[in-house]
Amino acid sequence: MFSTGFKYFFGVTVLSVVALVMSVALFKNLALIGVAITFLIAAGALLTGLAIITSDGTTRDANVQTSDMTTQSLWPLVTGIGTVFLALGLVTSSIVFFGGVVVLLAALSEWMIQAWSERASSDASHNAEARKRLLNPIEFPVLAALGLGVVIFAFSRIMLTVDKSTGAVLFIVVGTLVLVAGTLFAIKPNMKRSVGAAICALGAIGIIAGGVASAVSGEREELALAAEEGHFTHKECGPEESEYFDKLKEETLSLRSAVSATIIYQDGELIAKIQGLNKPQKSITVPRSNATNIIFRNATEGEFRLVVDLGKPKTEDKDSDHDVDCTQLIETGGEQSLTLKIPKSSSADNHYKLFIAGAEDKQIIVVVP
Amino acid sequence: MHKTLKSAVVVFVGSLVAASCATNAPQDTWQPKGPNAKLIDDLQQPVFAVAGIIGLIVAAAVTYTVIKYRDRGQPIPEQTHGKPALEITLTVIPALILAVVAVFTFGAIFKLAKTDDTEMIINVTGQQWWWEYDYPVQNEFGITSPIISSGQLVMPVGTKVLLRETSRDVIHSYWIPALNGKRDAVPGRVQTLRLEADEPGIYAGQCTEFCGLSHANMRMEAVALSKEDFAKWVANQQAPYVVPAKDSLAQQGETVFLNQCVRCHQVNGLMRADGTPAIAAPDENVWSGAAPNLSHLMSRNTFAGAAFDLLSKKCRDEVWGAPSNVVGAKYLAGVTEDCLNQKDLRAWLRNAPEMKPMYANPADLEISNGKYRGMPYLALSEDDINKLVAYLLTLK
Known part of the structure; x- marks a missing residue:
């Protein structure tokens, strides 16, 4: 009367109800878990x-008598390993603990399905087929994702180690090899599976080995130096020009699509162009406590720097200096972004302002409502 | 079993029909009130009809197949693979339908994305769980100094308004169904959304991107006023701060406000006893770095992220139910003492987290660096609440 499918889904439903009851008892905030x-x-x-x-x-x-013959299974061993990781994780780190949980759950699921499938009928081949039908749709995508993740991670290590031009060449070479292999598989559909598997395995092992070697040797010098000094974000508002300036970062889509205003120094005048307003503006509005990007464009002959006066860090401290931030010296036709994050509202007698270094009368008022 | 199945189908279909019979549905997507929403409506009506018919055919076919060929112990029928003519037909027909839909959809998307004909801009900033509106200087609308408000977006009718949306904390989504589709407000980005209303009225909306505990309470209302009424609203928003009468309850409320509320809430023009401007510091107390600016609070009809009405039910119904030629005047009347929703406002001041779920429990603040998300419990006395209500009523 009760089919295997019914028993399975009924079991899932009952376990879910148990999980809900336990969640109600254990967790204060059920917003997401409950749903x-x-x-x-x-x-x-x-x-x-x-x-x-x-x-x-x-x-x-x-309804036919089932077979008592069982096959050898790795899952008890994997379950044991998962349990060990889980216990180790309790005293070491949460990553090891959650890794153990994942291994344990996967091994128990596999073990459970295998145990069920081996007793599904007296036909061993049918039992194996039943197991495949149930688990392969889960196993293959998960294993593929894990495998790809490892290969991509290894490739990223290689790209962080080699210099920029070598990286570009490497990318082209690897891409070409992938294309060649794909074309080969397409035009030779009867190729032995072992040959195809060997090609894929060789490629993957090569990239993983390269990734391990790259990870051991570390990132290329400029990246290591950048991480150490943070000089891509370093700004100097004095007369000197910074040595490092990541111009490519200025071209990123994320930055270009999030510009609140473009500040242009043109014909000796500083003006603001704001999306949606047709006329040039002499003031911009910046929401308080929110990172807001502006772009400074120098359309005047010579190198100029845009400075933002952020007022005194504490209004009650009358003797403190004003906080300032600025772009680098920008050549004619050049651009640089500046991110403003101003926590305090401006008032009628305390406006923030943008100005050109060395020409303080060229100003744009920054209103923080 | 068949009888049970039939009953289940009848109950399911009956529930669907009953659910579609709401008479008071201010966020009905099928009632556009502006050109942008009409553009979407003109697209979705035929697409919905086609999709509905196809959906019914597929559902009927699946239901028929499931019942007709269910397992009765019969042998498994012959398994076949590949019927090119049928497969190509079943691929080409949906592809053609989707291609036709795509042509009209892309046309509508490009029209909705236009910004070069903008007449007015309003900056909209989302944070847990309210919306802030600021109006940059736009002399042609009489906005000679920036205006800041929250909860209700006020705009002139027949004007192409461009919202420049962003967020201070997590992703939110701005949606006034009667005026246009949705647009996400994303931290670090400026996204635009066109709004235009055909006639004066109040149009309800709702944040449509799950943004945390009180997402369901993050509402908004767009108030469309005639150009004359909008000019009056602008003039009122730019009016200077009015100091409460000396020795009045409101003046005592101002002191309570300065001691308690100004830590987060700004009231433009409010001065401290030493004559310096009272500048709020929400960045030091609130996770998003902002709290609603309460200047001219009583010119709005809602508070707490538009989750509650400042107007009593009777007065609110009068404003919402007013015909379009008088809704502006009713709205501009603001909140008087007689119309104030004292019950909810006092309950909010008494214990805000009890009114609206927020991360405002001091014991749970470690996930937000010790800062509140939402208004905390302030332990105000009833006396202080009386004074504060009297003071807030002066913020016209």
Whole structure:
């Protein structure tokens, strides 16, 4: 009367109800967990109903005496390993603990399905097929994602180690090899599977080995130096010009799509162009406590720097200096972004301002409402 | 079993029909009130009809197949693979339908993305769980100094308004169904959304990107006023701060405000006893770095992220139910003492986290660096609440 499918989904539903009850007892904030488990219960109940209505999920030969023969299994061993990681994680780090949880859950699931499938009928090949139908749709994508993740991570290590031009060449070479291999597989569909597997394995092992070697030797010098000194973000508002200036960063889509205003120094005048307003402005409005990007464009002959006067860090401290931030010296036709984050509102007698270094009368008022 | 199934289908269909019969549905996407929303409506009506018909056909086919061929112990039928003519037909027909839909959809998307005909801009900043509106200087609308407000977006009718959206904390999404589609407000980005209303009225909206505990309470209302009424609203928003009458309850409330509320809430023009401007410091107390500016609070009809009405139900119904030619005047009347929703405002001041779920428990602040997300419990006495209500009523 009760099909295997019914039992399975009924079990999932009952376990979900148990999980919900335990969550209510254990967690204070159920906002997301509660919604997720409730949906799981609803889906389980629906599938249980469908399974009983359609009698679906019954394996062939279900009523035939099942085989007592079982195959060898790795899953008890993997379950043990997962348990060890879980216990180790409790005294070391949460990453090891959650890794153990994942291994344990995966091994128990595999073990459970294998145990079920081996007793599904007296036909061993049918049992193996039943196991494949149930688990392969999960196993293959997960293993593929893990494998790809490892290869991509290894490749990223290589790209961080080699210099920029070598990286570009390497990218082209690897891309070409992938294309060649793909073309080979397409035009030789009868190629032995072992040959295809060997090609893929060689490629993956090569990249992983390169990644390990790169990780051991460390990132290229300029990146290591940048991480150490933070000089890509370093700014000097004095007369000197900084040595480092990441111009490529200025071209990123994320920055270009988030510009609140463009400040232009043109014909000896400083003006602001704001999306949606047709006329040039002499003031810009910046939401307080929010990172706001502006772009400074120098359209005047010579090198100029845009400076923002952020007022006194503490208004009650009358003797303190004003906080300032600035772009680098920008050549004619050049641009640089500046990110403003101003926590305090401006008032009628305390406005913030943008100005050109050395020409303080060229100003744009910054209003923080 | 069949009887049970039929009953279930009847109950399901009946519930769907009953759910579609709401008469008071201010966020109904099928009632556009502006050209941008109409553009979307003109697209979604035929697409919905086509999709609905296809959906019914597919559902009927699946239901028929499930019932007709359910397992009765019969042998598994012959398994076949590949019917090129059928497969090509079933691929080409949906592709053609989608291609036709795509042509009209892309046309609508490009029209909705236009910004070069903008007549007015308003900066919109989202944070947990309210919206801030600031109006940069725009002399042609009489805005000679920036205006800042929250909860209700006030705009002139027949004007192409461009919202420049961003967020201070997490991703939110701005949606006034009667005036246009949705646009995400993303930290670090400026996204634009066109709004235009055909006639005066109040149009309800809702944050549509899950943004935390009180996402459901992050509401907004767009108030469209005639150009004359909008000019009056602008003039009122730019009016200077009015100091409460000496020795009045409101003046005592101002002192309470300076001691308690100004840590986060700004009131433009409010001065401290030593004559310096009272500048709020929400960045030191609130995770998003901002709290609603309460200047001219009583010119709005809502508070706490538009989750609650400042107007009593009777007065609110009068404003919302007013015909379009008088809704502006009703709205501009603001909140008087007689119309104030004292119950909710006092309850809010008494214990805000009890009114609206927020991360405002001092014991749970470690995840936000010790800063509140939402208004905390301030332990105000009833006496202080009386004074504060009297003071807030002066912020016209």
